[in-house]
Amino acid sequence: MISMESQSVAARLNSSGFLRTQGLIAGKWTDAYDGKTIKVHNPATGEVIANVPCMGGKETNDAISSAYDAFKSWSKVTAAERSKCLRKWYDLIVAHKEELGQLITLEQGKPLKEAIGEVIYGASFIEFAAEEAKRVYGDIIPSTLPDRRLFVLKQPVGVVGAIAPWNFPLAMITRKVGPALACGCTVVVKPSELTPLTALAAAELSLQAGIPPGAVNVVMGNASAIGDALLASPEVRKITFTGSTAVGKKLMAGAAGTVKKISLELGGNAPCIIFDDADLDVAIKGTLATKFRNSGQTCVCANRIIVQEVQKLRNSADRREEKQIDDTRMTTTARKQIDDRDHDLGIYDKFASALSNAVQKMQVGDGFHEGVLQGPLINEAAVQKVESFLDDATSKGAKVLLGGKRHSLGMNFFEPTVIADVNSEMLMSREEVFGPVAPLMRFKTEEEAIRIANDTNAGLAAYLFTTNMQRSWRVSEALEYGIVGVNEGLVSTEVAPFGGVKQSGLGREGSKYGMDEYLEIKYVCLGNMSSN
Ligand SMILES: NC(=O)c1ccc[n+]([C@@H]2O[C@H](COP(=O)([O-])OP(=O)(O)OC[C@H]3O[C@@H](n4cnc5c(N)ncnc54)[C@H](O)[C@@H]3O)[C@@H](O)[C@H]2O)c1
Numbered sequence: 257m258i259s260m261e262s263q264s265v266a267a268r269l270n271s272s273g274f275l276r277t278q279g280l281i282a283g284k285w286t287d288a289y290d291g292k293t294i295k296v297h298n299p300a301t302g303e304v305i306a307n308v309p310c311m312g313g314k315e316t317n318d319a320i321s322s323a324y325d326a327f328k329s330w331s332k333v334t335a336a337e338r339s340k341c342l343r344k345w346y347d348l349i350v351a352h353k354e355e356l357g358q359l360i361t362l363e364q365g366k367p368l369k370e371a372i373g374e375v376i377y378g379a380s381f382i383e384f385a386a387e388e389a390k391r392v393y394g395d396i397i398p399s400t401l402p403d404r405r406l407f408v409l410k411q412p413v414g415v416v417g418a419i420a421p422w423n424f425p426l427a428m429i430t431r432k433v434g435p436a437l438a439c440g441c442t443v444v445v446k447p448s449e450l451t452p453l454t455a456l457a458a459a460e461l462s463l464q465a466g467i468p469p470g471a472v473n474v475v476m477g478n479a480s481a482i483g484d485a486l487l488a489s490p491e492v493r494k495i496t497f498t499g500s501t502a503v504g505k506k507l508m509a510g511a512a513g514t515v516k517k518i519s520l521e522l523g524g525n526a527p528c529i530i531f532d533d534a535d536l537d538v539a540i541k542g543t544l545a546t547k548f549r550n551s552g553q554t555c556v557c558a559n560r561i562i563v564q565e566v567q568k569l570r571n572s573a574d575r576r577e578e579k580q581i582d583d584t585r586m587t588t589t590a591r592k593q594i595d596d597r598d599h600d601l602g603i604y605d606k607f608a609s610a611l612s613n614a615v616q617k618m619q620v621g622d623g624f625h626e627g628v629l630q631g632p633l634i635n636e637a638a639v640q641k642v643e644s645f646l647d648d649a650t651s652k653g654a655k656v657l658l659g660g661k662r663h664s665l666g667m668n669f670f671e672p673t674v675i676a677d678v679n680s681e682m683l684m685s686r687e688e689v690f691g692p693v694a695p696l697m698r699f700k701t702e703e704e705a706i707r708i709a710n711d712t713n714a715g716l717a718a719y720l721f722t723t724n725m726q727r728s729w730r731v732s733e734a735l736e737y738g739i740v741g742v743n744e745g746l747v748s749t750e751v752a753p754f755g756g757v758k759q760s761g762l763g764r765e766g767s768k769y770g771m772d773e774y775l776e777i778k779y780v781c782l783g784n785m786s787s788n
C-alpha cells in the first residue's frame with residue numbers, strides 16, 4: 257500500500273467519495289458563486305490533484321449565516337448529545353485513517369506513515385473534546401449578602417471563524433473544531449488553499465456523524481476576502497487562527513473592529529539545548545524527531561540546536577573552584593577524577609558528527625514510497641526560502657556538514673542538512689527555516705544557553721537534553737516558552753496545552769484549557785432570595 261503511485265491513489269479516493277472538491281455551506285456542497293476554481297497540487301510531483309472553488313466574501317457571509325442559524329439549535333443540544341456526535345465523528349475518522357492519510361500525503365507531501373499518524377493525532381482532539389463536552393462545569397460562589405445566590409455559567413461563545421495552515425491539514429483543524437463544537441459553538445473553517453482536500457473529507461465525515469448541517473462550514477479561495485468577511489461580521493464572535501505571525505497580527509488587528517475573542521497559534525523559533533551531560537543517544541533521537549518531523553515544517557521544530565562546547569578554564573584548581581569543590585578536603589584521587597571529567601566537557605563535536613551520521617541515513621522521496629522519511633517541501637517558495645537562509649549563513653561563516661542543496665529528485669525535494677557554527681547574526685537563527693535544516697550553535701555555560709534560547713520574539717516550544725535533574729527543572733523554568741520538552745523531542749498530545757508566549761500567540765489548544773477558548777463566563781446574581 258505504501259508504494260501506491262499518487263495518480264491511482266487520487267482516482268481511488270475520488271471513486272470512494274473522499275475527494276471532495278466543493279465547499280460546504282449549510283450542509284450543501286457548493287461551488288464558488290462565480291464558478292472560479294483554484295488548483296491543488298501534489299508537492300512531490302507537481303501534478304494537479306483537484307480543482308476546488310475559489311470562494312470569497314459572498315460565500316463566506318452565507319457560511320456565517322448558516323453557522324449562526326445552526327448555533328441557535330446546536331448550543332441548546334445537551335452536552336451528552338454533542339458528545340455522542342463528536343465520538344461518532346472520531347470513530348469515522350479513525351475508521352478512514354488510510355484514506356485521510358493518503359489525502360494528506362497527496363496534497364501536503366508527508367510520508368504516508370507520518371500522514372496516518374497525523375490522522376490519529378487529529379482525531380484525538382475530537383475524542384478528547386467529546387469527553388470534555390460533558391465536563392463544562394460552572395461555579396457557585398458563596399454570597400456576600402444573606403439574600404443573594406451567586407452563580408457562574410459557562411456558555412458557548414457563538415460562531416467561530418477557524419483559519420488553518422497547510423502543514424497539518426487535519427490536526428490543525430480538529431484541534432479547533434473539536435472543542436468549539438463540544439462547547440456548543442458552530443464554525444466556519446478556512447483550510448489552507450494548498451491543502452483543502454483533507455478538510456473537505458473530514459467535513460463530509462462530520463455530516464455522516466450526525467453533526468447538523470450548518471454547524472461545520474468550509475470555505476476556501478481568496479484568503480484575504482474570506483478573512484475580511486469573518487472579521488467584519490458581528491455574528492462571528494471568535495477567530496481562532498494557526499499560521500504565520502504576520503497574518504496572525506493582521507487578524508488580531510482586524511478583530512478589534514467588532515471586539516472578537518481571538519486565539520493565535522503562530523510561528524516558533526524553537527531552541528534545542530544539548531548540555532554536555534546529556535545522554536548522546538537520547539539527544540540525537542530527540543533532535544531528529546523534533547527537527548525532521550514533517551521535513552522540518554512544523555511550528556515546534558527545533559530551529560536552533562544549541563550545543564555545549566568545551567569550556568576554556570584556566571587550570572585544574574580554577575575548574576574545581578568553579579564547581580565550588582573544597583580543594584583542601586579532597587583526596588588526590590578525587591581531585592584527579594574531577595579534573596579528568598572536566599577534560600571531557602563539551603559535546604559539540606561528538607554531537608555534530610553523530611547527528612550528521614544519523615541524518616545521512618534518512619531516505620528522501622515521494623511520501624507514497626516505502627521507507628521514505630523525508631517528503632518534499634510544500635512548494636518552490638519554501639525551497640527558495642531554505643536556500644536563501646543557507647546562503648546567508650554560509651556567507652557569514654557557517655559550515656555545511658551535510659546536504660545543503662536541492663535534492664537530485666528535483667521538484668520541492670531538499671537534502672536533509674546539518675550546518676555548523678551558526679550564530680545569532682544569521683537569518684536562520686532569527687526566523688523559522690521551516691525546512692530540513694539542522695543549524696548548530698555553540699554555548700559554554702548554562703547561563704549563556706538560556707540567554708541564547710530566549711533571544712527571540714518567538715516563544716512556542718523549547719527542548720533541552722541533560723541528565724541533571726536540578727538543571728532540567730532550573731532551565732525549564734527559565735525558558736520563555738509555552739512548551740518545554742526535557743529529553744524528548746515529540747511532546748504534542750491532545751491532553752496537554754499547546755500554545756506559545758511572546759509573539760508565538762495567544763491562548764491554548766488541546767487539553768481542558770483548550771475548551772476555555774470557546775466559552776464565555778456569565779455571572780448570575782439571584783437577589784431577594786429570603787422570602788420570610
Ligand atoms: N503555533 C502553532 O500551533 C502553529 C501550527 C502550525 C503552523 N504554524 C505556523 O504557520 C506557518 C506556516 O503556515 P502557513 O504558511 O499556512 O501560514 P499563513 O499565515 O500563510 O497561512 C495560514 C492560513 O491563513 C490564511 N490567510 C492568509 N492570509 C490571510 C488573511 N489576510 N486573512 C485570513 N486568512 C489568511 C491562509 O490561507 C492559511 O489558511 C508557520 O509560521 C508555522 O510556524 C503555527
Ligand SMILES: O=CCCC(=O)O
Binds near residue numbers: 754
Ligand atoms: O506545526 C505545528 C503543530 C504541530 C503539533 O501539533 O505538534
